[in-house]
Amino acid sequence: MDSxxxxxxxxxxxxxxxxxxxxxxxxxxxxxxxxxxxxTAGTGALEGPKLEGVVRHEARHWExxxxxxxxxxxxxxxxxxxxxERGYCGVRENVGGRYQTLVYGxxxxxxxDPIEKKPLFHYxxxxxxxxxxxxxxxxxxxxxxxxxxxxxxxxxxxSVEVPPQKLVDSCKAAGSPTIAYTYSEPTIFYEYMxxxxxxxxxxxxxxxMISNGYIQEKPMRELCRALTGAKIDLKAFTEKFYxxxxxxxxxxxxxxxxxxxxxxxxxxxxxxIIPTLNDSADEIRQMSDWVVKHLxxxxxxxxxxxxxxxxxxxxxxxxxxxxxxxxxxxxxxxVRYVYLGNVPMHKGENTYCxxxxxxxxxxxxxxxxxxxxxxxxxxxxxxxxxGVWSQDQALAVTSRPAEV
Amino acid sequence: MPFSSNRREFxxxxxxxxxxxxxxxxxxxxxxxxxxxxxxxxxxxxxxxALAKGEPAEHAEPIRKLLDAxxxxxxxxxxxxxxxxxxxxxxxxxxxxxxxxxxxxxPVVVDAIVAxxxxxxxxxxxxxxWDRFDSELVRAxxxxxxxTTGVRCFGTDADRVGRGYQEQVETNGRIxxxxxxxxxEQVDTxxxxxxxxxxxxxxxxxxxKNFYGAIHNPNKYHDHNCDPYVADVVSHRFIAxxxxxxxxxxxxxxxxxxxxxxxxYFWPFGGLVVGADFVAVDAVAADLLxxxxxxxGLPTLADENRPCRHIATAxxxxxxxxxxxxxxxxxx
Numbered sequence: 001m002d003s004x005x006x007x008x009x010x011x012x013x014x015x016x017x018x019x020x021x022x023x024x025x026x027x028x029x030x031x032x033x034x035x036x037x038x039x040t041a042g043t044g045a046l047e048g049p050k051l052e053g054v055v056r057h058e059a060r061h062w063e064x065x066x067x068x069x070x071x072x073x074x075x076x077x078x079x080x081x082x083x084x085e086r087g088y089c090g091v092r093e094n095v096g097g098r099y100q101t102l103v104y105g106x107x108x109x110x111x112x113d114p115i116e117k118k119p120l121f122h123y124x125x126x127x128x129x130x131x132x133x134x135x136x137x138x139x140x141x142x143x144x145x146x147x148x149x150x151x152x153x154x155x156x157x158x159s160v161e162v163p164p165q166k167l168v169d170s171c172k173a174a175g176s177p178t179i180a181y182t183y184s185e186p187t188i189f190y191e192y193m194x195x196x197x198x199x200x201x202x203x204x205x206x207x208x209m210i211s212n213g214y215i216q217e218k219p220m221r222e223l224c225r226a227l228t229g230a231k232i233d234l235k236a237f238t239e240k241f242y243x244x245x246x247x248x249x250x251x252x253x254x255x256x257x258x259x260x261x262x263x264x265x266x267x268x269x270x271x272x273i274i275p276t277l278n279d280s281a282d283e284i285r286q287m288s289d290w291v292v293k294h295l296x297x298x299x300x301x302x303x304x305x306x307x308x309x310x311x312x313x314x315x316x317x318x319x320x321x322x323x324x325x326x327x328x329x330x331x332x333x334x335v336r337y338v339y340l341g342n343v344p345m346h347k348g349e350n351t352y353c354x355x356x357x358x359x360x361x362x363x364x365x366x367x368x369x370x371x372x373x374x375x376x377x378x379x380x381x382x383x384x385x386x387g388v389w390s391q392d393q394a395l396a397v398t399s400r401p402a403e404v
Numbered sequence: 405m406p407f408s409s410n411r412r413e414f415x416x417x418x419x420x421x422x423x424x425x426x427x428x429x430x431x432x433x434x435x436x437x438x439x440x441x442x443x444x445x446x447x448x449x450x451x452x453x454a455l456a457k458g459e460p461a462e463h464a465e466p467i468r469k470l471l472d473a474x475x476x477x478x479x480x481x482x483x484x485x486x487x488x489x490x491x492x493x494x495x496x497x498x499x500x501x502x503x504x505x506x507x508x509x510x511p512v513v514v515d516a517i518v519a520x521x522x523x524x525x526x527x528x529x530x531x532x533x534w535d536r537f538d539s540e541l542v543r544a545x546x547x548x549x550x551x552t553t554g555v556r557c558f559g560t561d562a563d564r565v566g567r568g569y570q571e572q573v574e575t576n577g578r579i580x581x582x583x584x585x586x587x588x589e590q591v592d593t594x595x596x597x598x599x600x601x602x603x604x605x606x607x608x609x610x611x612x613k614n615f616y617g618a619i620h621n622p623n624k625y626h627d628h629n630c631d632p633y634v635a636d637v638v639s640h641r642f643i644a645x646x647x648x649x650x651x652x653x654x655x656x657x658x659x660x661x662x663x664x665x666x667x668x669y670f671w672p673f674g675g676l677v678v679g680a681d682f683v684a685v686d687a688v689a690a691d692l693l694x695x696x697x698x699x700x701g702l703p704t705l706a707d708e709n710r711p712c713r714h715i716a717t718a719x720x721x722x723x724x725x726x727x728x729x730x731x732x733x734x735x736x
Binding site: 053067068069079080082083084085086087088089090094096140142147151152153155156247310311 | 505506537539561568569573575580603604605620621623624626627660661662663664665666
């Protein structure tokens, strides 16, 4: 029972925890950044035989072009891909005019994480998320903390094949109420995420997408039928940053946020604050104003601390005072729940009632140590606190149909 | 976003050029001279009508003779062995980068190159034929050899011998990539053997584009007709200073719908394009493809929104000569 394959074939709680521990240990060995940073992957410690080659599965959301070319319609990049070539993500390949995903169930990372690590602070606090990833990403952030998997192609990263039901079984065995599609960019393993989330929902397991939000509206709405929550990175509030630092675009991400709002699914925002690049008072003010106006005051914002990594190593860690200033700016703009990330023990990790200011959830690092919310309400003033506080609530049909 | 270099990128490029010059690299060393002062690079287009018929594998001897003749014209040497010795010494560890994605380099062309190297005194063990994957090499009918004897042949992904990609990201201009350990650590001299073929985004896939097979993330660098990314890849210290010779396999070409195989656009050119200035070779080969497209009634690559920007950029950066008027094109 030492191989990862065996773990996924016949998972026991002990097996799953061992896998998580192994991956967590790898994270610790990889350097200090993995200790504190939110949602870093445990890479390189997956046990079991390496998947030989790649798995192949028919992709969704593409159309045919002349000369056996295809146009991908999954993300806003809309890659036009010739026969034998791959899209920007590196995990979708044109094979004779048919588009295939090469990562359906090809997991390169798996951990049992606190849901707070995603970070999701208003979604089943104190529970765990069975967190998985495949190789690949549809953008390239120069500050990516998981670049060893997100910026590689599937055949370059040791992986094991885990069909959807096997993953759901593993999640159950771990005692996790939620599967998190995370670490790299789940948009690029869309088909696997979609099928697994749909299967999991039928078996009372929730699914949260931890994403950059760089996805087209149609697949996003389709996916929302199966998801129970999402966390979206809002990398900055300028196109310049998105283009120069991420090889992406801001506008489609904002549109995704509006789609999520329209669908009615629970989601939270993370903004990694990088000194001099996206930390100006004006930018944070404009971003916060946009959030309140377009998404409402109840969408939590997490301002998290940057650490030098990957291709962006010439800037210092974000000063805590900068994060505190961003938090205050968002609060002043009317956002009700604003957090600090990657700053353990800071009061900005805690949840306070937006009506009476009572501390509702106390957190240390990525762990909830005290949760006073009762039936989704503040125990002192009775105000309903926005979020997902029970599995029934997570699995309830969203308030508005996710029409495609 | 405009693709002009900022100050930092400019300094990186200048630094890379200086390193290349210090190492005696033929391409980057040229950057020390203004364009007008450089000698016109010679590119040899060798062609034999007999090669256009039958299967390429049937023409081993004519291909070898054609290549040797092209090498003599390229160097002015009196015999073939001397021509090969102009570029290669017995102590060199030579990597022959073939192209096995889609329409592939023919092994018979590589066999002719190996014969030339052997004639120049290069031990077989010092020659390595490589690409990204073992599987693609096999599909292209190369015979893998991972032993320590004879001419070796394997992919970057080959267990133990290919050893994958370096762990550190190398930044050069706009690219940030991990390079194949083969090109980074195992060879000190490069021969590039691309195929004369079309590319749906870059316009053409020739010598320079072929080195996308040396980085772990080529999928990230296809925007804007692969420009300036191709020039960023080949100007890296692992490539340009080591690159001695390009032999474009033009025994068969493909002038549309590349890089995948599209038999309806096959072109039995029956030849080779050979040169030491890798930008000039690409410029001449691209011109051949454009001429064929005109003959076939197809639009120019620029009219299909896929101009060969990467060749122009490489020329503008001084990596070689991209101006056809300044290239000495000779035929054998």
